[in-house]
Amino acid sequence: xxxxxxxxxxxxTKPTGRLLNVSPKNTKKPVGKSDRSVAAATASSNARKVLxxxxxxxxxxxFFALPDTLVTSSGQVTNAVYxxxxxxxxxxxxxxxxxxxxxxxxxxxxxxxxRYAEYKAxxxxxxxxxxxxxxxxxxxxxxxxxxxxxxxxxxxxxxxxTLTKHAREExxxxxxxxxxxxxxxxxxxxxxxxxxxxxxxxxxxxxxPTVLERYGIPPEKWTDFVALKGETSDNLPGVPxxxxxxxxxxxxxxxxxxxxxxxxxELTPKLRDGIKAHANQVRVNKELGRLLDDVSLDLDPANxxxxxxxxxxxxxxxxxxxxxxxxERLKELKLHAAAVSPSLELSSISDxxxxxxxxxxxxxxFAWSEEWVALCDRPGEARVLPFSEAIHRLAGxxxxxxxxxxxxxxxxxxxxxxxxGVEIQGLHCxxxxxSYLLEPGSASGYTLTDTVGRYLGVSMDADKAxxxxxxxxxxxxxxxxxxxxxxxxxAVRAVAPVVEERLRxxxxxxxxxxxxxxxxxxxxxxxxxxxxxxRDYLEKLNADFGQKMATLERxxxxxxxxxxxxxxxxxxQRILFEKLSLxxxxxxxxxxxxxxxxxxxLAGTHPIVASLLEYREVSKLKNGFTExxxxxxxxxxxxxxxxxxxxxxxxxxxxxxxxxxxxVPIRGEAGRQIRRAFIAPxxxxxxxxxxxxxxxxxxxxxxxxxxxxxxxxxxxxFHAMIAAKVYGIALADVTSAMRNVDLWSFTTAGSGNGxxxxxxxxxxxxxxxxxxxxxxxxxxxxxxxxxDHHVRAAPLSAGAPLVQFPAARVRRADGAQCxxxxxxxxxxQEGDDRRRRRPAEGTGC
Numbered sequence: 001x002x003x004x005x006x007x008x009x010x011x012x013t014k015p016t017g018r019l020l021n022v023s024p025k026n027t028k029k030p031v032g033k034s035d036r037s038v039a040a041a042t043a044s045s046n047a048r049k050v051l052x053x054x055x056x057x058x059x060x061x062x063f064f065a066l067p068d069t070l071v072t073s074s075g076q077v078t079n080a081v082y083x084x085x086x087x088x089x090x091x092x093x094x095x096x097x098x099x100x101x102x103x104x105x106x107x108x109x110x111x112x113x114x115r116y117a118e119y120k121a122x123x124x125x126x127x128x129x130x131x132x133x134x135x136x137x138x139x140x141x142x143x144x145x146x147x148x149x150x151x152x153x154x155x156x157x158x159x160x161x162t163l164t165k166h167a168r169e170e171x172x173x174x175x176x177x178x179x180x181x182x183x184x185x186x187x188x189x190x191x192x193x194x195x196x197x198x199x200x201x202x203x204x205x206x207x208x209p210t211v212l213e214r215y216g217i218p219p220e221k222w223t224d225f226v227a228l229k230g231e232t233s234d235n236l237p238g239v240p241x242x243x244x245x246x247x248x249x250x251x252x253x254x255x256x257x258x259x260x261x262x263x264x265x266e267l268t269p270k271l272r273d274g275i276k277a278h279a280n281q282v283r284v285n286k287e288l289g290r291l292l293d294d295v296s297l298d299l300d301p302a303n304x305x306x307x308x309x310x311x312x313x314x315x316x317x318x319x320x321x322x323x324x325x326x327x328e329r330l331k332e333l334k335l336h337a338a339a340v341s342p343s344l345e346l347s348s349i350s351d352x353x354x355x356x357x358x359x360x361x362x363x364x365x366f367a368w369s370e371e372w373v374a375l376c377d378r379p380g381e382a383r384v385l386p387f388s389e390a391i392h393r394l395a396g397x398x399x400x401x402x403x404x405x406x407x408x409x410x411x412x413x414x415x416x417x418x419x420x421g422v423e424i425q426g427l428h429c430x431x432x433x434x435s436y437l438l439e440p441g442s443a444s445g446y447t448l449t450d451t452v453g454r455y456l457g458v459s460m461d462a463d464k465a466x467x468x469x470x471x472x473x474x475x476x477x478x479x480x481x482x483x484x485x486x487x488x489x490x491a492v493r494a495v496a497p498v499v500e501e502r503l504r505x506x507x508x509x510x511x512x513x514x515x516x517x518x519x520x521x522x523x524x525x526x527x528x529x530x531x532x533x534x535r536d537y538l539e540k541l542n543a544d545f546g547q548k549m550a551t552l553e554r555x556x557x558x559x560x561x562x563x564x565x566x567x568x569x570x571x572x573q574r575i576l577f578e579k580l581s582l583x584x585x586x587x588x589x590x591x592x593x594x595x596x597x598x599x600x601x602l603a604g605t606h607p608i609v610a611s612l613l614e615y616r617e618v619s620k621l622k623n624g625f626t627e628x629x630x631x632x633x634x635x636x637x638x639x640x641x642x643x644x645x646x647x648x649x650x651x652x653x654x655x656x657x658x659x660x661x662x663x664v665p666i667r668g669e670a671g672r673q674i675r676r677a678f679i680a681p682x683x684x685x686x687x688x689x690x691x692x693x694x695x696x697x698x699x700x701x702x703x704x705x706x707x708x709x710x711x712x713x714x715x716x717x718f719h720a721m722i723a724a725k726v727y728g729i730a731l732a733d734v735t736s737a738m739r740n741v742d743l744w745s746f747t748t749a750g751s752g753n754g755x756x757x758x759x760x761x762x763x764x765x766x767x768x769x770x771x772x773x774x775x776x777x778x779x780x781x782x783x784x785x786x787x788d789h790h791v792r793a794a795p796l797s798a799g800a801p802l803v804q805f806p807a808a809r810v811r812r813a814d815g816a817q818c819x820x821x822x823x824x825x826x827x828x829q830e831g832d833d834r835r836r837r838r839p840a841e842g843t844g845c
Contacts, residue, residue, distance in 0.1 A: 054178035185222035216248030347380035367488035382486035404428035414524035441650030530639030
């Protein structure tokens with residue numbers, strides 16, 4: 001089904017000369033299977049990813065998510081355009097697409113209304129405040145040179161389907177961003193959907209397995225699924241009594257709606273009668289719900305790629321809209337740098353012969369796999385050798401402190417060298433650590449592909465042309481693993497100077513070179529050495545836990561009056577809520593919750609509850625700790641070699657995995673028993689060192705608060721001192737339980753005034769209700785300097801995108817740019833204390 005083309009250019013009435021002006025005057029050849037198509041238009045040596053946005057859907061989400069109090073000084077409401085622009089910038093930063101298109105609805109989808117007159121009937125009229133902002137959204141897109149398309153009589157979904165079809169014909173990855181679930185029918189290999197849920201910041205990414213997990217049907221069955229259950233937003237009534245679950249079951253069993261209708265007599269009377277009575281409507285629903293992927297669009301594919309924008313034009317528009325924070329984020333993005341990004345072309349590969357090959361090379365980039373190590377000392381040129389030989393043959397280079405080494409996640413290389421008895425010196429830059437320092441807490445991660453995409457604007461997977469070979473090479477380019485490692489070495493060398501410049505510009509380079517990069521070697525040594533474990537003791541402890549579990553299991557069964565599987569939730573629900581008639585807990589899909597938090601509420605109602613909780617606690621210790629630790633012991637050295645994560649915690653703290661040593665219990669006798677398994681070698685002792693209340697000490701220094709400083713100078717326990725103030729008792733009367741109440745939020749939330757004070761009072765109220773606090777002193781006078789320090793930190797609440805710690809570490813301020821109004825209010829009203837205390841937390845790390 002096709003429609004006569006009409007002008008569509010960035011929501012304005014005049015053509016802009018940009019891509020996708022669908023106009024009779026712009027008679028480029030329509031997209032078709034024989035054309036280069038949309039995807040081919042984005043083809044370059046850098047990327048094969050197209051981002052398609054449902055413009056109306058995202059703009060509507062922004063309009064209703066953000067308050068209409070977002071108004072410029074001239075009186076222009078900007079909630080829709082602000083939210084839309086914020087999400088666009090975030091998508092460009094996270095996805096780094098080569099091509100972007102925004103599709104909009106245009107007019108009434110007459111062919112659907114002709115088929116079903118009630119299609120989308122009853123929808124409220126579009127608010128005038130929203131319509132006023134559509135031209136502004138068009139200006140933003142035009143200024144950022146993001147192409148847009150709309151076609152009279154077609155919905156944006158149909159345009160998205162058409163663009164997706166032709167992009168996939170050229171094997172481009174397609175990412176669609178929308179709030180309309182109908183788009184899920186387009187999901188397939190190479191096509192994913194980012195779906196907005198609440199507002200426009202709470203999103204979920206759907207691929208085929210995610211659709212199947214969430215809705216119980218594969219994406220290709222979506223139109224049949226929706227036809228049965230109906231779609232309220234489109235005013236398409238489904239079969240009464242059929243919801244998501246039943247619709248999925250029927251489609252999975254019978255295949256499609258025609259088969260469901262044909263087999264209706266096999267169903268329950270209610271379903272049978274409903275399906276037969278509404279069969280015609282179900283068929284109409286499927287027809288209307290199927291998106292058109294053959295819309296005739298007059299395109300100029302050669303211009304689809306996202307082009308550099310004019311910084312000055314962007315600055316003027318964003319200034320007029322008063323989008324200061326968004327402009328800062330856009331400047332950080334620097335997408336226009338992609339046009340001049342260093343090439344990742346792998347021009348030659350040769351076998352590494354000897355270190356003479358590296359003469360005159362001051363900087364060498366490394367990459368590796370389990371079988372190969374690649375070196376890059378000149379742009380585009382790589383040398384490769386087997387991993388098993390690499391450390392010894394490169395020992396001179398690795399140990400030379402004057403030859404600068406660059407690597408991505410250098411700790412792995414350090415560990416391999418230590419195993420071979422070689423100490424690496426001269427690490428100049430670890431690009432993974434650098435990427436982490438620039439974007440702590442990044443959701444997209446710090447892989448080499450992410451780092452190259454973020455800072456070079458190019459894809460690691462696009463350039464796979466076979467390199468030219470030199471006379472000295474014996475490398476077969478059909479061996480993909482070698483080529484991949486060589487490409488990675490070239491990429492590391494290309495991205496390193498870019499991230500170094502970013503670190504220097506943000507004042508973080510000294511932190512990187514004096515702390516973070518040297519820490520790589522320290523952590524590598526710690527991982528290499530591991531920690532000694534008493535296997536015999538741990539095996540006995542594990543057996544003791546097993547015996548205790550068996551005893552507790554018998555006790556639970558005796559109290560229940562029958563044998564049953566204690567670990568089975570359905571059986572446990574039957575025992576607790578049917579047989580023993582205990583009070584019902586929180587309702588869940590399968591009945592009533594039996595998790596620990598809910599069971600604790602039933603403590604005292606029946607002896608079985610206490611036994612169950614104890615059984616689960618012992619089971620957690622056995623399955624989660626003793627058995628896991630036994631499995632991780634190196635059989636040769638009887639040591640556990642954990643992996644320390646340097647780029648996980650956004651604050652700069654370390655973490656560990658396999659095992660997570662920070663999760664080993666510390667409180668209670670059982671926790672102490674597990675910790676006794678970690679031992680020192682003969683004639684050695686284990687030394688445990690920790691900064692005492694380090695964040696509070698840093699806060700005392702930053703605020704120069706007399707109470708803080710005096711407490712530490714006199715050696716007081718600051719937690720106990722604050723507890724004494726909160727509970728209104730003498731320091732000597734503070735109990736361990738009082739001391740362990742989370743008073744850090746109280747200390748750092750600010751004075752008794754403003755949001756911080758509200759949080760303090762809420763905390764104190766909760767403590768007073770549960771602990772019997774008799775007195776809450778006023779803080780305004782006695783902690784004035786602490787209050788003043790928090791006031792100095794207050795600009796974080798005004799939308800500053802980054803928090804800079806005194807130690808130069810930065811962290812993005814959560815919620816400062818959040819487009820979802822509820823999310824932003826939550827961050828501002830409940831999270832100001834967290835952002836205010838980050839300088840102390842980050843410096844403490």
